[in-house]
Amino acid sequence: MGELAAFIILALVTLIPAVVVVTSKNIVRSALSLIPTFLGVTGIYILLSAEFVAGIQVLIYAGAITVLILFVIMLTEGGTGVRVRQVNEQVPLGATAAVWLGFLILLVIFRTTWPVTGAGPPEYSAATIGTAFLTDYVVVFEVTSLVLLVSLIGATIIARRED
Amino acid sequence: MFEYAWLIPVFPFLAFALITAFGRRLPGQGAYVAIGAMTLSALWSLGILARGTEGAHFEANTVVATLLNRPLEVGYTIDGLTAVMLFVVTVVGTLIFVYSIGYMHGDPRVPRFFAYMSLFAGSMLTLVLANNFLLLYVGWELVGLCSYLLIGFWYERPAAARASMKAFVTTRIGDFFMFLGILLLFLYIGSLNFGAIFGAVDGGAFGGPMLLLAAVLLFGGAVGKSAQVPLHVWLPDAMEGPTPVSALIHAATMVAAGVYLVARTYTLFFGSPGHEALTVVAYIGGITALMAALIGIVQDDIKRVMAYSTISQLGYMMMGLGVLGFTAGMFHLMTHAFFKALLFLAAGSVIHAMHTNDIKQMGGLAKAMPVTYWTMLAGSLALAGIPPFAGFWSKDAILLEAFRHNTLLFVLGELGAFITAFYIFRMIFYTFPGTTRDPHAHPHESPRVMTVPLIILAVFATLIGFAGAEFYHSPFTRYVAFEGIPEPVFDPTVALLSTAVAGAGIFAAAAVYRWRWISSAALKQAAGPLYTALVRKFYWDEFYQATVVGGTLWMARQLRNFDLYVIDGAVNAIGAVFVWFARLYRVFDLYVIDGAVNLIGWAAKAAGGVLRYMQTGRAENYLLVIAFGAILLVMFGVIR
Amino acid sequence: MTVGLTHYLVLSTLLFCLGLFGVLTRRNVVAILMGIELMLNAANINLVAFNRYIAPGAVAGQTFALVIITLAACEAAVGLALVMAAYRTLETIHVDEIDVMKW
Numbered sequence: 001m002g003e004l005a006a007f008i009i010l011a012l013v014t015l016i017p018a019v020v021v022v023t024s025k026n027i028v029r030s031a032l033s034l035i036p037t038f039l040g041v042t043g044i045y046i047l048l049s050a051e052f053v054a055g056i057q058v059l060i061y062a063g064a065i066t067v068l069i070l071f072v073i074m075l076t077e078g079g080t081g082v083r084v085r086q087v088n089e090q091v092p093l094g095a096t097a098a099v100w101l102g103f104l105i106l107l108v109i110f111r112t113t114w115p116v117t118g119a120g121p122p123e124y125s126a127a128t129i130g131t132a133f134l135t136d137y138v139v140v141f142e143v144t145s146l147v148l149l150v151s152l153i154g155a156t157i158i159a160r161r162e163d
Numbered sequence: 164m165f166e167y168a169w170l171i172p173v174f175p176f177l178a179f180a181l182i183t184a185f186g187r188r189l190p191g192q193g194a195y196v197a198i199g200a201m202t203l204s205a206l207w208s209l210g211i212l213a214r215g216t217e218g219a220h221f222e223a224n225t226v227v228a229t230l231l232n233r234p235l236e237v238g239y240t241i242d243g244l245t246a247v248m249l250f251v252v253t254v255v256g257t258l259i260f261v262y263s264i265g266y267m268h269g270d271p272r273v274p275r276f277f278a279y280m281s282l283f284a285g286s287m288l289t290l291v292l293a294n295n296f297l298l299l300y301v302g303w304e305l306v307g308l309c310s311y312l313l314i315g316f317w318y319e320r321p322a323a324a325r326a327s328m329k330a331f332v333t334t335r336i337g338d339f340f341m342f343l344g345i346l347l348l349f350l351y352i353g354s355l356n357f358g359a360i361f362g363a364v365d366g367g368a369f370g371g372p373m374l375l376l377a378a379v380l381l382f383g384g385a386v387g388k389s390a391q392v393p394l395h396v397w398l399p400d401a402m403e404g405p406t407p408v409s410a411l412i413h414a415a416t417m418v419a420a421g422v423y424l425v426a427r428t429y430t431l432f433f434g435s436p437g438h439e440a441l442t443v444v445a446y447i448g449g450i451t452a453l454m455a456a457l458i459g460i461v462q463d464d465i466k467r468v469m470a471y472s473t474i475s476q477l478g479y480m481m482m483g484l485g486v487l488g489f490t491a492g493m494f495h496l497m498t499h500a501f502f503k504a505l506l507f508l509a510a511g512s513v514i515h516a517m518h519t520n521d522i523k524q525m526g527g528l529a530k531a532m533p534v535t536y537w538t539m540l541a542g543s544l545a546l547a548g549i550p551p552f553a554g555f556w557s558k559d560a561i562l563l564e565a566f567r568h569n570t571l572l573f574v575l576g577e578l579g580a581f582i583t584a585f586y587i588f589r590m591i592f593y594t595f596p597g598t599t600r601d602p603h604a605h606p607h608e609s610p611r612v613m614t615v616p617l618i619i620l621a622v623f624a625t626l627i628g629f630a631g632a633e634f635y636h637s638p639f640t641r642y643v644a645f646e647g648i649p650e651p652v653f654d655p656t657v658a659l660l661s662t663a664v665a666g667a668g669i670f671a672a673a674a675v676y677r678w679r680w681i682s683s684a685a686l687k688q689a690a691g692p693l694y695t696a697l698v699r700k701f702y703w704d705e706f707y708q709a710t711v712v713g714g715t716l717w718m719a720r721q722l723r724n725f726d727l728y729v730i731d732g733a734v735n736a737i738g739a740v741f742v743w744f745a746r747l748y749r750v751f752d753l754y755v756i757d758g759a760v761n762l763i764g765w766a767a768k769a770a771g772g773v774l775r776y777m778q779t780g781r782a783e784n785y786l787l788v789i790a791f792g793a794i795l796l797v798m799f800g801v802i803r
Numbered sequence: 804m805t806v807g808l809t810h811y812l813v814l815s816t817l818l819f820c821l822g823l824f825g826v827l828t829r830r831n832v833v834a835i836l837m838g839i840e841l842m843l844n845a846a847n848i849n850l851v852a853f854n855r856y857i858a859p860g861a862v863a864g865q866t867f868a869l870v871i872i873t874l875a876a877c878e879a880a881v882g883l884a885l886v887m888a889a890y891r892t893l894e895t896i897h898v899d900e901i902d903v904m905k906w
Contacts, residue, residue: 003805003806004804004805004806007806007810011810011814014814014818015814015817015818015821018818018821018822018841019821021821021825021834021837021838021841022821022822022824022825022828022829022834022837022838022841027831027833027834030834030837031833031837034837034840037841037844038844041844041847041848044811044814044848044851045848045851047806048811048851048852048854048855049855050851050854050855050865050868052865052869053847053851053865053868053869053872056869056872057847057872060872060873060875060876061840061844061872061875064876065840065875065876065879068879068880068883069833069836069837069879069883071883072833072883072886072887073833075887075890076833076886076887076890076896077890077895077896084830084897085830086829086830086831086834087828087829087830088783088828088829088830088898088899089899090783090784090787090827090828091828093787093827094787094790094823094824094827094828095824095828097787097790097791097794097823097824097827098820098821098823098824098827099820100794101790101793101794101797101819101820101823102816102817102819102820104794104797104798104801105797105816105819106813106816107801108797108800108801109809109812109813109816110809114808114809114856114857115857116807116808116856116857117856117857117858117859128862129862129865129866129869132862132866133866136866137866140866140870144870144873144874147873147874147877148873148876148877150877151877151878151880151881152877152880154881154884155880155881155883155884156884158881158884158885158887158888159883159884159885159887159888161891162891779902780901780902780903780904781898781899781901781902782835782898782901783827783828783830783835783898783899786826786827786835787827790823790826790827
């Protein structure tokens with residue numbers, strides 16, 4: 001019971017700012033609306049007993065990515081505060097695509113019988129995940145770090161001034 | 164004499180050729196050549212005449228072609244009839260040629276005149292000598308041609324041109340019937356030779372209604388050529404030609420060819436059942452004689468008086484032949500040739516002096532032109548039929564035969580004789596006595612080259628009658644006689660009656676025109692509608708204009724309309740159909756073919772117009788496509 | 804009623820659709836990237852939910868989610884660097900104004 005209420009609150013906290021993100025005429029407002037969205041997602045993770053992921057989510061998404069986005073907004077035109085049209089002419093078609101896709105996926109969700117196990121919330125810990133990374137998924141781990149390195153260097157090179 | 168007689172027409176033909184070729188360079192501009200040729204022919208003819216041909220008959224033939232396996236020959240024959248005709252044509256012709264030197268003096272086309280006259284003389288002589296229908300028809304047509312050429316000699320005058328056309332067309336109608344007759348004979352008997360044909364008729368091989376038809380058809384040609392009713396309308400108009408032409412062709416010789424034809428082919432007429440063909444000939448002749456004489460009373464043109472007189476006298480000749488007066492009819496032909504030629508030439512002399520043809524303008528010429536006056540008087544007395552002039556003997560012979568065979572025609576003939584005397588002396592009394600009515604005229608006698616032929620002809624007109632008079636076995640009868648007919652017997656009672664009638668006519672003319680006891684105006688009033696009918700020539704010309712001429716023109720107009728609207732219309736319709744097809748094809752070409760080509764272009768443009776949205780260059784469009792693609796895949800997954 | 808798997812799935816679906824809508828309709832490049840982030844988050848929710856309800860004993864889902872977060876961060880970094888670089892040349896950050904390759 002309480003779980004349901006928590007879920008609903010968290011869902012709302014996620015979805016409503018998400019709507020603001022995609023519809024706001026003010027780019028800064030939509031960027032800032034990302035924060036409650038991500039925090040809502042964090043809450044969802046906690047509800048799903050994925051504490052480590054939740055923590056990482058807050059750190060990286062709500063922290064790094066949002067800040068990065070805000071930085072770029074400020075450094076480009078959006079930061080001037082000039083009121084321009086924020087949506088293009090594809091609104092009807094885009095809406096149609098989104099709704100249609102949503103409909104299809106919901107259809108699939110409600111049609112399939114998910115092999116849900118009735119087990120209770122397991123004991124996760126950071127240690128388990130860490131062990132998994134260094135044993136089962138070590139290649140993924142290494143590759144991911146390589147990607148991080150490459151993107152670090154790449155972004156630096158791309159974004160630097162040519163002079 | 165006889166073996167080379169075919170040369171007689173050759174002399175004039177040679178003259179024609181020479182004059183045509185050299186014309187003005189010849190002596191007298193061709194006149195002397197023509198006269199020379201005619202003189203030769205005349206001398207030869209006299210020689211033949213002198214030889215005498217009582218019953219004798221000479222013939223020569225050559226075959227020129229074959230038609231339907233039957234031979235076509237040309238050849239000539241000499242018998243009494245031929246000899247007389249040769250004599251008349253050549254002697255009268257020579258005299259007229261001589262006269263023409265004076266009459267045609269100063270005319271710009273003298274060589275042409277003598278060329279045509281020579282051609283005519285040669286053709287007439289060919290006609291007379293022919294022993295078969297082919298050569299006769301050739302001569303017949305040639306004289307018709309010469310008549311046309313000579314009537315229209317002064318072709319600048321529209322009246323002359325019209326008259327020559329009228330003459331040719333009218334005689335052509337007669338010639339057409341004659342040709343049918345000749346064809347009929349050729350098909351039935353197989354030869355055109357007179358001897359062969361007459362032999363067939365005499366032998367009974369050809370007779371009955373076919374023979375009657377053939378004879379009547381042949382007579383058709385004579386009706387045209389000799390100006391009998393109903394084809395007489397051309398002769399008065401033919402007076403547009405020069406007077407020597409009128410004298411020679413339309414008085415003495417060509418018009419007599421019809422009479423000659425009937426005489427030559429008399430066997431056919433005589434052999435027809437009950438002499439019916441001869442009855443046709445006689446009645447046509449009689450009606451013509453009377454009718455033409457009546458019209459002659461009201462003519463003011465001196466040559467027209469003569470023309471109607473000629474028609475009337477030809478009628479008498481036909482009538483004579485028709486009432487079995489074979490000798491009489493031919494005798495009248497001979498005498499008429501002389502006195503009518505005389506009258507015409509004298510009239511020409513008068514016209515030459517007065518520069519007008521109108522007798523009402525004349526008068527007082529007896530003192531001014533004595534030779535002309537006395538010779539014309541002699542000719543008029545001959546025409547009227549007063550003894551001892553030639554005309555009396557021949558006309559009386561005809562009337563005698565009529566008295567014997569057909570009382571009605573006898574009465575008509577005597578009536579005609581009265582009228583003949585009346586009109587000719589009307590002319591004399593208008594022209595010669597008294598004083599000249601035209602104040603501007605200065606008449607004088609014609610030159611000797613004109614008066615000498617007049618005198619010679621006058622002598623003939625006076626004396627030649629005795630050559631054929633019936634009160635003795637005359638030379639003429641020896642030459643011209645037909646086997647089936649008994650020799651004519653002289654009857655003094657009829658002779659006296661004829662003389663009295665003629666005298667009465669002269670007396671009546673004198674009463675009206677000389678002594679003025681009855682004025683001509685009063686006569687005109689009394690005659691009333693008859694006078695109008697006479698002046699209008701019994702409306703023959705109006706009748707022909709309305710029917711034949713009008714009918715031909717109507718037919719021509721209908722054919723023209725047919726050609727214009729039907730034939731041209733059909734051609735134009737075909738053309739229009741093709742034009743319509745062309746237009747249809749144009750529409751097809753424009754809209755279908757061009758449309759197809761344009762369609763391809765438009766399709767390419769439309770396709771491009773649609774397809775260019777695939778590459779807008781905008782990322783959001785591409786993202787949309789990706790999104791829809793993904794949705795499509797999900798859909799496939801869901802549906803499957 | 805307890806919160807089942809389907810709740811989370813529905814949530815993630817909605818989030819994903821919103822993110823898709825944002826990607827397709829926004830003019831600002833950064834806004835499009837934000838939409839992409841939303842979509843990635845939706846996928847993450849899915850993964851973690853599946854991990855929790857279908858295979859709770861393993862940690863594959865969470866590991867996968869962590870990797871995705873990492874890669875999202877890399878991609879956001881590079882993408883935004885590109886935006887910066889493009890902004891310098893093209894003078895605009897509106898995608899519907901960038902439709903030729905040259906300028």
